[in-house]
Each structure stands twice: as structure tokens, then as C-alpha cells.
Amino acid sequence: MSASLMLNISLPDSVGAAIAQQAERAGFDTATDYLVHLVLRDQERLSQQAKIEALLLEGLESGEPIEATDEWWERKRSALIAQLPTE
Secondary structure, eight states: OOOOOOOOOOOOHHHHHHHHHHHHHTTOSSHHHHHHHHHHHHHHHHHHHHHHHHHHHHHHTSSOOOOOOHHHHHHHHHHHHHHSOOO
16 A cells, blocks of 8 residues: 655646646546646656666676767668668
């Protein structure tokens, strides 16, 4: 069983109206549902960002450094394209 947090916030009328309008446009029943959706989406984005940063650090620490020149990127791109299935 999860606990709920009751949170009351004061917003300028224009911001409240904008939230209500966006919630309706997005198909949410209430502004609260819309705000919960936005918070969950932001948490997901932050989690993905943390994973990407961890992978980048792993890559940086994975071996001998190489110089990524234009020529290197072109070879890498060509090799990846060659691996794509053909129709």
C-alpha cells in the first residue's frame, strides 16, 4: 500500500488556466492527473539521462583513447550502415 502526499500549491491564475487547458488538450480528466503525468515523465527522463551518463563514462574508461576524426566517423558510419538489413 502506497501513501499519498497531499500537496497544495498556489499558482497565478494564468498558470493555473494554462495547466487546465493543457490537461484538457492532452485528454486528462483533471489538472492533477496531468501534473502527475508530467512529474512521472520527468522522472523517467532523469533516469534515462543518468543511464546515458553512466554509459558515456563507461565508454570513456573502457580502453585506449582514439582520435575521433571526420575520417574515423565516416568509417564508423559506413560500417554501421553495412550491418543494416537490406530489403
